[in-house]
Amino acid sequence: MIYIETGSTDVCYNFGLEYYFTAEKPLPDTVFLFWRTTPTLMVGRYQNVPEEVDKAYADAHRIRIVRRMSGGGTIYTDLGGWQFTFIEDAREEDIQFQRYIAPVVDALRELGVEAAFNGRNDLTIGGKKISGNAQYRLGGRVVHHGSLLFDTDLEQMAAATTVDRYKIQSKSIKSVRERVTNIAWHLPAPMDAEDFKSHVTRRILGPEGKTYQITPEDDRRIREIGRERFASWESTYGQGPGFNIQRVGRFAGGSMTFLLDVKKGVIREAAVSGDFFSTLDGSVISQGLTGCRYERSAVRDALERTVVSGAIYRVSAEEMAQAIVD
Numbered sequence: 001m002i003y004i005e006t007g008s009t010d011v012c013y014n015f016g017l018e019y020y021f022t023a024e025k026p027l028p029d030t031v032f033l034f035w036r037t038t039p040t041l042m043v044g045r046y047q048n049v050p051e052e053v054d055k056a057y058a059d060a061h062r063i064r065i066v067r068r069m070s071g072g073g074t075i076y077t078d079l080g081g082w083q084f085t086f087i088e089d090a091r092e093e094d095i096q097f098q099r100y101i102a103p104v105v106d107a108l109r110e111l112g113v114e115a116a117f118n119g120r121n122d123l124t125i126g127g128k129k130i131s132g133n134a135q136y137r138l139g140g141r142v143v144h145h146g147s148l149l150f151d152t153d154l155e156q157m158a159a160a161t162t163v164d165r166y167k168i169q170s171k172s173i174k175s176v177r178e179r180v181t182n183i184a185w186h187l188p189a190p191m192d193a194e195d196f197k198s199h200v201t202r203r204i205l206g207p208e209g210k211t212y213q214i215t216p217e218d219d220r221r222i223r224e225i226g227r228e229r230f231a232s233w234e235s236t237y238g239q240g241p242g243f244n245i246q247r248v249g250r251f252a253g254g255s256m257t258f259l260l261d262v263k264k265g266v267i268r269e270a271a272v273s274g275d276f277f278s279t280l281d282g283s284v285i286s287q288g289l290t291g292c293r294y295e296r297s298a299v300r301d302a303l304e305r306t307v308v309s310g311a312i313y314r315v316s317a318e319e320m321a322q323a324i325v326d
Contacts, residue, residue: 001029020222022138024221078153096135097133107204121134247323
């Protein structure tokens with residue numbers, strides 16, 4: 001097994017590194033990474049960002065939103081958590097989680113933490129989740145990556161994510177703590193994040209483990225991949241599946257309901273109704289929204305170009321944009 005120290009807390013760099021050593025520079029043995037990020041929401045490959053993320057909260061708290069190449073659900077990560085990655089030649093046609101989760105469980109149990117695999121894609125302690133896992137394949141190789149809640153800010157995690165009501169009944173920290181926990185809370189003796197990393201990497205690599213040092217050429221290409229494949233608006237919002245959404249705004253001049261058909265992050269069709277007052281036909285507002293990105297600044301700019309100031313009684317373009325994209 002070969003360990004690579006990423007040296008970065010930038011999620012796009014680390015995803016770029018995964019891609020680089022999978023698709024462009026495969027190494028002759030299994031590659032293992034152990035890394036962390038600044039506050040980030042990692043959205044699954046097949047998810048719609050507006051349905052999974054409280055974007056207004058994320059923007060206000062400078063939480064990055066990035067789409068990963070694997071499926072599964074949205075996860076929140078920060079410097080209190082860790083991510084682990086295995087990259088190797090694909091051995092089976094189907095998705096295999098147990099193979100990659102087992103050594104992580106062993107490393108945790110050596111620390112006195114009674115971690116267990118729940119049989120789907122999570123690691124738990126006493127039935128509470130500490131890790132989610134996902135995989136993707138590329139060029140005959142498999143990338144398995146997972147998260148570890150070590151000392152994560154669970155309150156911020158709850159506030160930043162919009163979750164399935166069947167999983168969590170509210171965004172309160174109480175409900176989150178009923179489902180998830182931090183590894184640090186279950187250690188027999190205190191341990192800081194770096195010591196935890198050293199233990200896990202040493203245990204998984206074993207005595208035969210090797211290291212690979214990233215070269216300047218590697219670094220330049222990894223940064224390019226990070227920018228092109230993960231950091232752009234198109235990669236995060238434009239690659240998601242299409243969705244229909246209804247948004248309601250209540251303003252001093254009346255209420256407005258917006259029905260939107262969004263594909264690849266762009267509003268393809270729109271309809272407006274409500275008890276508002278306007279000198280414009282509703283189709284003018286709808287046409288102004290059609291073709292713009294489903295993001296607040298783009299919606300505001302489109303409305304400002306289309307809707308004459310004062311044409312909608314006591315409702316501004318900024319207010320409509322806030323209602324359409326929270």
